[in-house]
Amino acid sequence: MVNSKFDDTLAAIELNAARKLNWDYSQFKDYFDFTVNEATIEISPKHKLEASEGETLKQALLDYGFQYKKTINDLILVFEQDIELR
Numbered sequence: 001m002v003n004s005k006f007d008d009t010l011a012a013i014e015l016n017a018a019r020k021l022n023w024d025y026s027q028f029k030d031y032f033d034f035t036v037n038e039a040t041i042e043i044s045p046k047h048k049l050e051a052s053e054g055e056t057l058k059q060a061l062l063d064y065g066f067q068y069k070k071t072i073n074d075l076i077l078v079f080e081q082d083i084e085l086r
Helices: 003-020 025-031 051-062
Strands: 032-037 040-045 066-072 076-081
Touching (some): 003 032, 025 032, 040 066, 051 066
Antiparallel strands (some): 040 076, 066 076
């Protein structure tokens, strides 16, 4: 994916996730750190997520073709772009 296009997609994912969580976008950006590594997105919450918030976040990424892959150290959620969309 072209870098600037991916940046736009990441911004759309963040806005979608904030909307689904019923959070203000700045509150969302303060709560999560996003790291992009090629076809994966790592999301690090600054505080432990409630189960419903985690599921909402997973659904927001699924809307953009990213599948939940794994959790690292009970905090970092890793999503991988759907193979068929690459």
